[in-house]
Amino acid sequence: MAVSTRRLQKELTEITTAGTPCGITLLKADDFQTWFLTLEVLGESLYQGEVFALMFRFDSQYPISSPAVQFVNDETYQPPIHPHVYSNGHICASILGSEWSPVLSVIAVCITLQSMLASCKDKTRPPDNDRYVAHAPDNPKKTRFVYHDDEV
Numbered sequence: 001m002a003v004s005t006r007r008l009q010k011e012l013t014e015i016t017t018a019g020t021p022c023g024i025t026l027l028k029a030d031d032f033q034t035w036f037l038t039l040e041v042l043g044e045s046l047y048q049g050e051v052f053a054l055m056f057r058f059d060s061q062y063p064i065s066s067p068a069v070q071f072v073n074d075e076t077y078q079p080p081i082h083p084h085v086y087s088n089g090h091i092c093a094s095i096l097g098s099e100w101s102p103v104l105s106v107i108a109v110c111i112t113l114q115s116m117l118a119s120c121k122d123k124t125r126p127p128d129n130d131r132y133v134a135h136a137p138d139n140p141k142k143t144r145f146v147y148h149d150d151e152v
Contacts, residue, residue: 066104
């Protein structure tokens with residue numbers, strides 16, 4: 001059994017037995033390639049009452065390599081309007097790229113993104129949203145984001 005499969009099996013077992021933190025719900029995890037979870041910011045924030053969905057895609061190198069994580073953009077869910085979230089759902093967050101660590105888990109990523117949304121002061125898209133979305137790859141991991149000090 002591949003390391004990625006063992007790790008994802010362990011994470012899924014923890015999620016299904018211990019549950020998820022408040023505001024995070026497992027929608028679908030039928031295999032060890034793609035999982036969907038919902039994310040809601042609790043307490044007072046610009047996103048109060050809004051629910052978002054995240055898609056996690058795992059390759060055979062997980063957890064050594066980060067999962068490809070993006071907000072779902074379909075008829076049910078829309079990505080949040082946030083300075084680090086593109087309208088196609090791609091997320092510019094260093095923990096999904098250069099700051100990824102194998103000790104991070106699916107739930108840790110969800111909590112970090114929940115915190116990123118909770119601390120947002122201005123609902124705006126990234127300044128280069130239209131240009132990025134027009135040329136973005138399907139997989140956000142194929143993008144080389146430039147991270148700034150104020151980023152998550």
